[in-house]
Amino acid sequence: MKILLSGGGTGGHIYPALALAKRIAEIEPTTEFLYVGTERGLESTIVPKASIPFRSVEIQGLRRSLSLDNLKTVYLMMTSVAKSKKIIKEFQPDVVIGTGGYVCAPVLYAASRLGIPTIIHEQNSVAGVTNKFLARFVSKICLCFEDARNDFAAYDDKVIYTGNPRAQEVAQIKEMASLTEYGLREDLPTVLVFGGSRGAEKINQSMVDAAALFAEKDYQALLVTGSLHYDKVRKQIESLMPKADHVKVVPYVDQMPALFKAVDVVACRSGATTLTELTALGIPSILIPSPYVTNDHQLKNAESLANHNAAVIILEKELSGESLFQHMDALLCNQEKRNVMAQKAKELGVPDASDRMWRVIQSVL
Known part of the structure; x- marks a missing residue:
């Protein structure tokens, strides 16, 4: 053939x-x-x-x-x-x-x-x-x-x-990333934050504004900034949190699905392939649709999960350090809620x- x-x-x-x-x-x-x-x-x-x-x-x-x-x-x-x-x-x-x-x-x-x-x-x-x-x-x-x-x-x-088809491929992935490779602990609930392969400035800045709020919490975050934004964001967070024990920053991740399997919550854009990977693995998510796409399709994609209680949505115009942190805190402090969302996401996978x-x-x- x-x-x-x-x-x-x-x-x-x-x-x-x-x-x-x-x-x-x-x-x-x-x-x-x-x-x-x-x-x-x-x-x-x-x-x-x-x-x-x-x-x-x-x-x-x-x-x-x-x-x-x-x-x-x-x-x-x-x-x-x-x-x-x-x-x-x-x-x-x-x-x-x-x-x-x-x-x-x-x-x-x-x-x-x-x-x-x-x-x-x-x-x-x-x-x-x-x-x-x-x-x-x-x-x-x-x-x-x-x-x-x-x-x-x-x-x-x-x-x-x-x-x-990406769902079937991702569902069969055996590897799981090690959080210690990113300077994080394996025993704490973890949120992964990213704005696409090139990063998203508004998401990065919101995480900078939220970073200090992680200091006294029993959970942690990994921010993938995109290579263009990495140096600026890293310096901003390090100036606010010299130790930065609970928030780590990297420019890019090659094998994102393997990292998805190692974290508890993902906060990201709502591109179709990303949502396919999240539902294939059953990962609770905070979705921040890009407003810069044709026919606002990322919002429609996000709603397809949120309407089934598999995700929550933050509109870009409502995104801030405070709103992002509140959504992350609500999930990272509530394992039962995460479990329900994970199951709902898994049910949407193919x-x-x-x-x-x-x-x-x-x-x-």
Whole structure:
């Protein structure tokens, strides 16, 4: 079997595709994969490291306001569709799967015009522009949140709830990080705070403002600042807390799921992949949706957990050192509440998401 994957721009579009490929390779070891992305996206470095052949096309998104750039977008769409057809004809895939990002538009459109079965995977609770465009052309539409079904109402016969393949991969991870590696104690309740791979300035500053409040508490915190903010935040916290025994700061964490397994609460943004990992492992969370995303989809993602008592939400406009600390204190001081939230989060996880996707693939062949 030959499978062509496409998705790009952010890790949230890339890692589900790689997790799916990994699982399919376990089921059907002879499967050949090709990944089509852009040279400018993260996929151009992440995918080759996963030992999957990579090809690229050039594409950009439409601007919402009138702009001459949109003429360039139309031109790039036409040329990238032509290049995608060429790549597809050379590789001759049995199925083409798109996991989001602008690059999926020309690749899956080209595949559908060539009569090849196509599947799109929507990770968020609000469908992206590209997937909305592709919905009429593809064979199947896979969802991670039931809330997204409303965005594909006209194509309901194509829609299948599968969850995110990343969930199955994370649920099977055996490693657990050691808190002592971060200068923390293993015997204290711990909250992990981060704002995405690059960090979030408002979250970092709120933790700086809250840091001194940890001094007399029987719990601790690990703040992942993002490399850009690390030096500034570390110096701020050390100036407030010379020993900083209860609050530690690091710039970046390579294996976040292994660290999730070592902590009791996570406070973070509500990107789709992060929520997939939290529910796969059953981790209570304080979600701070980014207000800088299309259609406010991070808030919708967060509500999908909060409405099931699996998380609590702090809006960015309400975020401060005091509000963040109050939410952390309420959870870290109440193990029973954490246990209930953990169970609710676990119930929302889909530990067989890749297997569900595999069944969808078989259904279109």
